[in-house]
Amino acid sequence: MSIWRLKPVSAFEADMKKSDLKRVLTKWGLTSLGIGAIIGGGIFTLTGIAAHDYAGPALALSFVIAGIGCLFASLCYAEFASVLPVEGSAYAYAYGTVGELFAWFIGWNLILEYMMGATTVAVAWSGYFVKLLHIFHIDFPIWLCNDLATATEKCKELGLAAPSFAFNLPAFIITWIVTAILVKGIKEAAKTNNIIVIIKIAVVLFVIIVGAFYINTENWTPFIPEAVPALDEAGKETGKMNFGFGGVLTAATIVFFAYIGFDAVSTQAGEAINPKKDVPFAIVASLIICTLLYILVSLVLTGMVKYTELDKAAPVASAFSGIGLNWAVLIITIAATAGLTSVMLVMMLGQTRIFLGMSKDGLLPKFFKTLHPNFKTPHKSTILVGCIISLVAAFTPIDKVSEMCSMGTLLAFAMVCVAVMILRYKKPELERPYKTPAVYLVGSLGVGFNVFLMTQVRLETWKFFLVWGTLGVVVYFLYSKKKSNLNNLDNQN
Numbered sequence: 001m002s003i004w005r006l007k008p009v010s011a012f013e014a015d016m017k018k019s020d021l022k023r024v025l026t027k028w029g030l031t032s033l034g035i036g037a038i039i040g041g042g043i044f045t046l047t048g049i050a051a052h053d054y055a056g057p058a059l060a061l062s063f064v065i066a067g068i069g070c071l072f073a074s075l076c077y078a079e080f081a082s083v084l085p086v087e088g089s090a091y092a093y094a095y096g097t098v099g100e101l102f103a104w105f106i107g108w109n110l111i112l113e114y115m116m117g118a119t120t121v122a123v124a125w126s127g128y129f130v131k132l133l134h135i136f137h138i139d140f141p142i143w144l145c146n147d148l149a150t151a152t153e154k155c156k157e158l159g160l161a162a163p164s165f166a167f168n169l170p171a172f173i174i175t176w177i178v179t180a181i182l183v184k185g186i187k188e189a190a191k192t193n194n195i196i197v198i199i200k201i202a203v204v205l206f207v208i209i210v211g212a213f214y215i216n217t218e219n220w221t222p223f224i225p226e227a228v229p230a231l232d233e234a235g236k237e238t239g240k241m242n243f244g245f246g247g248v249l250t251a252a253t254i255v256f257f258a259y260i261g262f263d264a265v266s267t268q269a270g271e272a273i274n275p276k277k278d279v280p281f282a283i284v285a286s287l288i289i290c291t292l293l294y295i296l297v298s299l300v301l302t303g304m305v306k307y308t309e310l311d312k313a314a315p316v317a318s319a320f321s322g323i324g325l326n327w328a329v330l331i332i333t334i335a336a337t338a339g340l341t342s343v344m345l346v347m348m349l350g351q352t353r354i355f356l357g358m359s360k361d362g363l364l365p366k367f368f369k370t371l372h373p374n375f376k377t378p379h380k381s382t383i384l385v386g387c388i389i390s391l392v393a394a395f396t397p398i399d400k401v402s403e404m405c406s407m408g409t410l411l412a413f414a415m416v417c418v419a420v421m422i423l424r425y426k427k428p429e430l431e432r433p434y435k436t437p438a439v440y441l442v443g444s445l446g447v448g449f450n451v452f453l454m455t456q457v458r459l460e461t462w463k464f465f466l467v468w469g470t471l472g473v474v475v476y477f478l479y480s481k482k483k484s485n486l487n488n489l490d491n492q493n
Contacts (some may be wrong), residue, residue, distance in 0.1 A: 057222075203332065
């Protein structure tokens with residue numbers, strides 16, 4: 001029983017034939033899911049930090065660089081999706097090319113991308129929702145919209161007594177609303193996402209079109225500000241540089257995480273009407289559309305307001321408020337809240353489908369592949385995921401945990417790039433409705449880009465990542481290796 005044994009392509013094909021999931025997603029329905037996962041609060045927050053501290057007006061160039069880096073991975077995802085259109089995403093791709101242990105490790109770390117990502121988004125949603133209510137002069141008690149650590153810190157800043165208990169109620173509630181939608185069915189989830197995506201794109205276009213009339217081209221000069229030494233909180237030089245081309249690259253690593261989500265499209269292959277053609281299209285299309293929107297928004301923002309004057313916490317809202325369009329702040333806040341809702345929906349959807357794929361292979365208990373008799377959704381695992389996310393979001397400060405989401409994502413991206421090159425070499429005869437162009441160049445560049453971003457993550461995050469990975473390996477040898485469906489194939493042979 002080798003840990004490097006592969007799941008045969010014939011086994012993937014058999015899974016596709018006997019799947020009970022409802023195939024209702026069209027080409028554009030899948031694309032909408034991709035856009036829903038990508039465009040979230042990032043465009044309304046990360047742009048301020050990246051422009052103000054690192055890139056200046058060249059933020060648009062940072063988005064181009066990050067978009068190209070993601071494109072390498074997306075092209076590799078697209079080929080795999082055309083060959084193996086099954087739920088499981090990077091986990092399934094690794095299982096068919098690299099081996100079982102590596103596939104398990106990828107699946108284990110995708111929990112960090114989807115579940116921890118959804119948790120982070122739930123807390124961010126709570127923040128925007130509270131801001132939205134504040135516009136209407138409705139204020140939540142601090143202890144009822146934050147975890148205890150965050151609530152204590154905010155009370156200290158305001159000179160108030162620290163609470164003895166805190167519970168992030170908005171984050172808890174939105175998680176269960178999304179959970180209920182996902183249990184009801186993929187069709188309902190897709191419809192909800194489509195509505196939200198329409199709202200998001202409409203508001204992003206509003207920002208671009210209206211903001212364009214208030215652009216002062218002098219704010220774009222210099223386009224790439226002169227490099228200056230980066231300082232720490234104590235005012236000492238860190239050895240790194242802000243601005244200049246180095247600053248543009250640093251900003252690219254920051255805004256890269258505004259692109260996370262396109263890979264979730266591949267987890268919906270089991271519910272796509274024509275997965276071999278539509279999933280690859282949706283992956284690439286959603287990424288290109290979002291990249292164009294990001295570039296235009298960044299140009300508008302840095303044109304409306306001098307980059308040094310951008311509000312790092314709420315750059316879009318503050319830019320419009322600064323030119324006297326206070327009414328636009330309401331629209332932007334609503335869009336950010338809606339945007340985060342769809343990100344949560346797609347991330348939680350992706351997590352349950354990863355669990356479903358791993359359970360079908362015997363690597364997780366049967367609990368995770370149980371489908372609702374009417375809705376044909378993995379309702380038990382969806383409720384479990386909702387329970388975990390809602391409690392973690394309600395009680396835990398997750399500013400550092402969000403970096404774990406990024407680590408899981410980057411590892412998955414890099415592995416898919418490696419795996420597609422391995423499969424092209426080992427199985428050149430496989431039918432590929434979509435082929436990655438210049439696969440060995442694109443794949444190598446994809447690996448290099450994602451590994452580079454992983455080196456930019458804090459040491460503390462790496463330590464946690466290693467602990468999490470070690471735990472995953474232990475679970476594999478104690479349970480998954482013994483329960484794997486491939487054991488039956490080994491015995492037959």
